[in-house]
Every structure is written in structure tokens, then in C-alpha cells.
Amino acid sequence: MNAEIIAVGSELLLGQIANTNAQFISSQLSEIGVNVYYHSVIGDNGGRLKKAIEIAESRADLIIFSGGLGPTKDDLTKETLAEHLNVPLVFDENALEVIEQFYKNQGRTITENSRKQALILQGSEVLPNHHGLAPGMMLQKGGRTYILLPGPPKELEPMFQFEAKPKLASLISKGGVILSHVLRFYGIGEAELETRIQHILDAQINPTIAPLASDGEVLLRITAKADSKEHAWNLINEKKKEILDIVGKYNYGVDDDTLASKAVNMLLHHKLTISAAESLTAGLFQSELAEIPGVSGALVGGMVTYTKEAKMKQLGIPKELLDRYGVVSSECAAGMAKKVREKFGTDIGVGLTGAAGPEPHDGEPAGTVWIGIAIGDDVATKKLQLSGLRNTNRIRTVKYTLSYLIRLLEEKGYSKV
Numbered sequence: 001m002n003a004e005i006i007a008v009g010s011e012l013l014l015g016q017i018a019n020t021n022a023q024f025i026s027s028q029l030s031e032i033g034v035n036v037y038y039h040s041v042i043g044d045n046g047g048r049l050k051k052a053i054e055i056a057e058s059r060a061d062l063i064i065f066s067g068g069l070g071p072t073k074d075d076l077t078k079e080t081l082a083e084h085l086n087v088p089l090v091f092d093e094n095a096l097e098v099i100e101q102f103y104k105n106q107g108r109t110i111t112e113n114s115r116k117q118a119l120i121l122q123g124s125e126v127l128p129n130h131h132g133l134a135p136g137m138m139l140q141k142g143g144r145t146y147i148l149l150p151g152p153p154k155e156l157e158p159m160f161q162f163e164a165k166p167k168l169a170s171l172i173s174k175g176g177v178i179l180s181h182v183l184r185f186y187g188i189g190e191a192e193l194e195t196r197i198q199h200i201l202d203a204q205i206n207p208t209i210a211p212l213a214s215d216g217e218v219l220l221r222i223t224a225k226a227d228s229k230e231h232a233w234n235l236i237n238e239k240k241k242e243i244l245d246i247v248g249k250y251n252y253g254v255d256d257d258t259l260a261s262k263a264v265n266m267l268l269h270h271k272l273t274i275s276a277a278e279s280l281t282a283g284l285f286q287s288e289l290a291e292i293p294g295v296s297g298a299l300v301g302g303m304v305t306y307t308k309e310a311k312m313k314q315l316g317i318p319k320e321l322l323d324r325y326g327v328v329s330s331e332c333a334a335g336m337a338k339k340v341r342e343k344f345g346t347d348i349g350v351g352l353t354g355a356a357g358p359e360p361h362d363g364e365p366a367g368t369v370w371i372g373i374a375i376g377d378d379v380a381t382k383k384l385q386l387s388g389l390r391n392t393n394r395i396r397t398v399k400y401t402l403s404y405l406i407r408l409l410e411e412k413g414y415s416k417v
Contacts, residue, residue, distance in 0.1 A: 001145075001172055003029055003036045004060035006052055008068035008077050009151060010043040021066040021149075021156050028160060031210065031223045032169045032178045034062060044074035053084050061144050062168070067151030069134040071113040078137070078148055082121055085141055089119040092126050095135040102133060121148075127163040131155045138167060145171070158256070176225060179232040183220040183240065184257055186403045188250040190218045196246050200239070207235050209243075216396050217259075218250075252406060252416075259402035260288045265417040266409055267298035267348075275344035276302040277315055277336040279327070279353040280369065285398045300344045305336070315339040328355055328364040330381040333372030341374045349374040350405070352397060357390045369397050373408055380408055 005022045012019050019041060026036045038059065042052045049068075056063045068077030082089050096118035103110040117134040120126055127136030127147075132155040139146045147164050149156045169178035185193060190213040194201065201209055207224035222239050226232035244251055253262050267274055276285050286302050289295050305311045308327050312319055317335045325331040333351045341349025350373055357366030367386035372379060382404055386393040410416065 001034045001062050001168075002060050003034050003062040003064060004038040004040065004056040005036060005064045005066070006040045006042060006049075006056060007066045007151075008042050008044065008049060010074070012041045012067075013043050020153055021151070024153070024157055025064055025066070025149075025160060027210075027212070028165055029168075031180055031208075031221065032165065032172055034168070034172065044068070044076060046076045046080045049076060049080045050084055053081065057144060062147070063144065064147045064149065066149045066156055069117065069136070069148060069150045071111070071117050071134075073113075075116075078119065078121060081146060081148070085121070085139075085146075087139070087141070088122045090122045091115075091118050092120045092135060093118075094128075095120070095126065095133075098129075099133050121146075125167065127159050129155055129159060131158055136160075136164065138164060173225065176227050177229050177232045178223065178225050179229065179236060180221055180223040181236045181240065182255050183222070183243065183251055184253045185218040185220070185247065185250040186216070186252050186259060186399065188218060188247060193218050193220075193247055193250070197243055200242060200246075207239050209239065216399055252403065258291075259399055259406070261292050262416065263402045263405050264289060264292040264295050264298060266406060266414060268294060269417045270409075270414050272298060272348060272409075272414075273300050273344075273346040274298055274348040274350065275300050275340045275346040276350040276352070277311075277340035278302065278304050278350075279306055279311070279336070280356040281352045281394050281397055282306060284394055285350065285352060285401055288398050288402070300346050302344070302350075303340060311336065315343070326362045326364070327353055328362045328368055328370060329353075330370055330372070330383065333370035333381050334374070334379045335372070337372035337374040337379055347376065348405070350401060352401060354384070354393075354397065356393050356397075357388075367393055369393070369400075371397070371401050371404055373401075373405055375408060375412060380404075 005025050007019050007022055011017050022039045029036055040052050042049045065077050068075045099118055100110055120137045121139050124137035124139035129135050132150055134150045136149045136159050149159055194211055207222050210221045212219040222236050224232040224235040278285055283304050289299050303314055305314050308322055311317045316339055321331055333353050336351025337349040354369030355361035355364050355366050360366055369384040371382045386396055
């Protein structure tokens with residue numbers, strides 16, 4: 001099966017956003033043996049999109065669209081394809097119910113253009129959208145397969161990975177099964193991880209193993225082909241054990257896990273509460289935790305104490321301590337963690353301070369970060385020396401803090417979930 005990916009949206013051509021969707025889809029298709037020979041990007045223009053479809057049909061038997069499924073007038077993908085294929089658009093009742101319920105929950109009146117999102121190509125298989133409103137769809141017609149996906153990556157990626165990809169794999173494998181399982185690692189670089197498991201990578205046949213780097217993390221995607229799901233999982237689990245026997249201490253989760261979700265799940269499972277005092281991250285740590293549903297059972301609150309004065313007045317850190325050690329120090333991070341824990345009455349307090357860059361701060365070079373974590377009466381600190389851009393350093397600080405928190409909890413006997 002040969003594929004072409006057509007991304008729709010003038011914002012892509014204007015350079016306002018990057019076409020990360022095509023990159024993601026290509027990496028996913030390679031796992032199931034689909035060749036991607038062309039990427040196309042088309043603006044919000046029905047005539048140009050129709051021409052792009054005609055060209056794609058001349059050289060691909062799988063055409064995947066991203067974007068253009070929304071409620072506005074410039075969302076033209078399914079309308080253009082419906083006209084091109086002479087297939088009517090019909091309402092999907094389940095999708096319409098989801099959209100109507102969304103507006104009802106918001107206390108708003110649904111508009112007619114919002115209903116448009118529930119229209120699908122007649123005869124297509126609906127791909128549910130668990131992270132947005134517009135459903136995707138998969139249609140087979142004239143010996144070709146057409147897949148339509150929403151544009152936002154947070155909607156497209158899970159829809160493709162968990163809805164579209166398994167259906168494609170079934171078509172390709174002709175009754176067989178293709179399964180993938182992702183192992184997530186933190187605290188080890190891609191090059192080091194690959195070196196440690198190089199003998200496994202060199203010997204791979206089935207399952208195959210694909211290393212990927214992502215925002216300071218390393219992912220290993222294990223893909224197995226077999227005659228049944230059970231057989232495929234057996235192949236995956238055998239290879240997984242072999243890998244984790246070597247680098248298991250860096251493995252924090254699988255598939256859709258994140259460092260935040262693993263940390264929050266541990267806190268909730270063990271009924272632990274947490275608060276945070278943030279300086280260089282300015283609330284980013286708490287924001288990352290707040291991405292996880294149910295976090296209100298663990299996250300009590302926190303403070304952004306960006307200046308020296310705020311650390312003294314809001315947290316109550318002694319001026320003498322800050323004058324002696326500085327605000328970018330182990331002592332300051334520990335003090336922030338202890339004070340915020342006391343103020344919010346939580347089991348755990350986190351203190352984050354540092355010089356995000358690009359300039360030094362309080363005599364410390366850019367990229368110097370101190371993490372403080374108070375668990376009960378015990379306080380641990382960790383120094384990082386980062387070398388990225390300012391916001392990259394802030395994001396890496398949050399990720400490392402989550403990893404450090406998970407590790408400290410494990411050392412105190414709290415199991416992962």
C-alpha cells in the first residue's frame with residue numbers, strides 16, 4: 001500500500017504552524033509497512049484541494065487528509081472530497097449528540113456551523129474523536145482508501161494511533177495482526193540507550209524496534225506481526241523484558257503515559273497531596289500536573305515567587321538565608337519546598353528555582369537549576385545544569401522534577417501505578 005498525506009490549512013503555508021501531523025502519520029505508517037512517497041500541503045481553497053486529490057489518486061492507493069474538518073467556512077476537506085467522489089454528506093448521530101452535549105454543558109446555544117462537524121461521507125467508517133468534536137472517517141471507494149483526520153495534533157494523534165491505524169493494519173495484514181507498544185524512558189539519552197541495546201536492535205526481525213527522541217525523553221516502539229493478538233503480544237512482551245532487563249531503571253511508562261500522568265497516578269493511588277513554590281518555571285509545574293484528570297485529589301495549590309522579595313514575604317524564607325546562599329541555591333530550593341508544604345498542609349512540597357537564561361542570575365550561569373522536594377520532614381535537592389534556550393530549560397526543569405519526584409517516592413516505598 002502506497003500513501004500520500006495531504007495537510008489542509010493556509011496557516012501551514014504561511015508558516016504560522018509546522019506540519020507535525022505529516023511527520024507523525026508517516027512514522028506510524030512505516031510501522032505497518034505502508035510506503036509514504038508524497039506529502040502535500042494545500043491552503044483553504046476547494047479548487048486547489050480538488051486538484052491535489054486528483055494528483056494523489058494518480059500515485060497512491062491510500063490518501064490521508066489532516067485538517068479542514070472544523071465548523072468554519074474555510075474548513076472544506078470533507079465537502080471537497082464528497083463532491084469529488086460524488087458521495088453525499090450525512091449526519092452521524094453519535095457525533096452530533098457529542099457536539100450538542102458539549103454546547104449544553106457550556107450553557108451555549110449550538111450554531112448551525114457547529115453541527116457541520118458531525119457530517120460524514122456516506123458509507124464511511126467513523127473514527128471517534130475522544131479529544132475534540134469533529135469525528136474522523138475512513139472510506140474505501142474505487143480501490144482506494146481515504147482517511148480524514150482533524151488538524152489539531154492533540155486530536156489527530158490519538159485518533160490515528162488508536163482508531164485508524166488498527167483498521168489499516170487489518171486491511172494490510174489480510175487477517176493477521178500488527179500491534180505496537182511504546183516504552184517511555186527518561187534520564188537517559190537516545191544515543192546511550194541505543195548503545196546499550198544495540199545487540200537487540202541489530203538482531204531485530206519480528207518484532208521490530210524503533211527508537212525515537214521526544215522533548216528530552218526517549219521512546220522505543222516495539223511492533224509485532226502475528227496471526228493473532230495473543231501471539232503478537234507474546235512477541236512484544238518477550239522483547240520488552242529483554243530491553244527492560246538492560247535499561248529498565250529509566251523506564252517510567254508505556255504508550256500514552258506521561259511523566260505527569262505517572263506522578264499524579266502515584267499521588268492519587270497513595271492518597272498523597274502536593275503543593276509547589278515556583279520561581280523560574282512560574283507555574284509551569286502545576287500547569288503540567290493540571291493536565292491530568294482527577295489531579296484535584298492530589299494538587300492542593302501553590303505559589304509563584306519569582307523575586308527574592310516574594311520568596312521572603314510570601315513564603316517566609318529568611319532574608320539571611322537568601323543573602324548568604326543566593327536565590328539559585330540548594331538552600332533556597334529546600335526552603336521553598338519546606339515552606340510551601342507547611343503553608344498548604346500537604347504531604348509533599350516542591351521548590352523550583354534557577355537561572356532560565358539567557359543571562360546569568362544571582363551570580364549563577366544560565367541553565368543552573370535547583371529542585372527541592374520535601375516529603376514529610378525529609379528534603380532532597382537536585383542541581384541541574386541545562387544548556388537549552390530559556391523556555392526549553394523551563395520545560396526540562398518540569399520534566400526532570402516529575403521524574404525526580406517519582407524516583408523519590410519509589411525510594412520511600414511508594415509503588416508505581
